[in-house]
Amino acid sequence: MLFYIREIMQILIIILQIAVLLGVVLLHVAYVTYFERKIIGHMQVRMGPMIVGWHGLLQPIADGIKSFFKEDVVPEQADKPLFLAAPVICLVAMLAALAVLPFAEGWVLADINIGLLFIFAMSSLASYGIILAGWASNSKYTFLGGLRSMAQVISYEIPMGLSLVGVMMLSGSLNLTEIVTAQENSILSIYLFPQAIGFFVFFIAMLAETNRVPFDLPEAETELVSGYITEYSGMRYAMFFMAEYIGMMVMASIGTVCFLGGWNGPFAIPFFPPFWFILKVYGFLFLFIWIRATLPRYRYDQLMALGWKLLIPLALLNIFLTGLFKILVP
């Protein structure tokens, strides 16, 4: 038994790390919803939540308690196992993507060499949850939402993957930590300038991937009640929400890692190495919210045209230019 103590300790330490990461991320999810409501409120010259706590600061906690104790309604005609599994698939896939994110030098749960591919895989898996939710609810609105989500994910996975190929070519790695370290000898130690086109494509594809305005067609509340989550209630509804916001954070983190230089900043912050990383992710989240407060929803054919006719050619052009750059410059 004594031989295994080291192994057991390691597993315990990893479990502890996972618990801390989950706690921090879920707390962030709760407060991102609060800041989203607050910021959109103020952008629309309203106040946002004001009642629970000082300026509504306890609102996310109240929301959490409410959704936890609400009845979990399952429609009679629903495909029950799938209906119950869909939000779990969504949430688990998104949470799994967190494992490979490097928050700072060495602050990563699983430093695997295919980190970027893993995140792509997980974010596509999360859209299975959405599609299954749309199918299993057995209602026309959810089904339409699921269909839209499917089409949207297929058309935006491609430009997203292609836009990051440039980053992979420059850094020569799929490992997120190595991508960050490879950026250190770039301009301002970020890939934003050599990969400006890639960043543009990535940013738009990122909005579409996370089903955010102006690409929120799967849950377009003005057309489809609320799309694939129409039939969900209580905790399962909250799980979809958490998955959406974790997805936002994961995508913001990828944007930070691949284009904005990860944890590297103008100067090092002692005792808290992920400071710059977190600041950049917050910047991305603010941008998400800002865009949501500003732009109307794209029409369905515009969404498809933008994805296939603009973003994919642009991403291919970016790959070509990056390759040319790699050949000519060094």
Next chain:
Amino acid sequence: MKVQYKAKRNLLETIFQVEILQGMALTLRKLFSPPITRQYPDEKPPMYPGFRGQHALVRDPVSNDAKCIGCMRCATVCPSRCIQIRYHDDEKGKRFVDQYAIEVLRCVFCGYCVEVCPVGAITMTEVFEYANYDRDAIQYDKEALLENWDNFIDQAGYDESYVNPFWRPRGIPASALPASQRMNVPDDWTIEGQFVGTKVRQTQESDTLTQAEENNV
């Protein structure tokens, strides 16, 4: 007619999506502007003098009862016929109002009853928060209407002689009004375009003067 279209975007504007950037600049600017929200239950809306809120029968400080004389003008003028008055005349011909009931659920809050009342008995207060789960609770009888007045006077902090210039018909010279509606009201209630009576009995000159004032308005 020549339709003025927006100038077509040039290539640079298309690439950088200037319209989206303009929109985002607007929302960012509004982020720092003060919100116009009124936090209602904590922050009441401002009351304007013409507000037509909850009905009340003015309690006469002398008789400690309603001023109503049972002339039936309010019940007659009421477009939704929500006022019911019961009275009896004694042998000398003096009229006693036995009951005065307003069915608030039918009231359209036009305020005609207030304008037409020759003695200023029925009024509309500034109270508007009297929603109730019970229908019967907002069918006011005479006692309830007098109580509304007392509550209003208590809450709003006015004294018993509170009079509102909007409680009388507009555009009619003071001399043409019944005596009770010619009451003095404080100057700060005299709103532009409002014609407020001054004295109970007026001379001929002041009558013409008020007439001229009215024409100016």
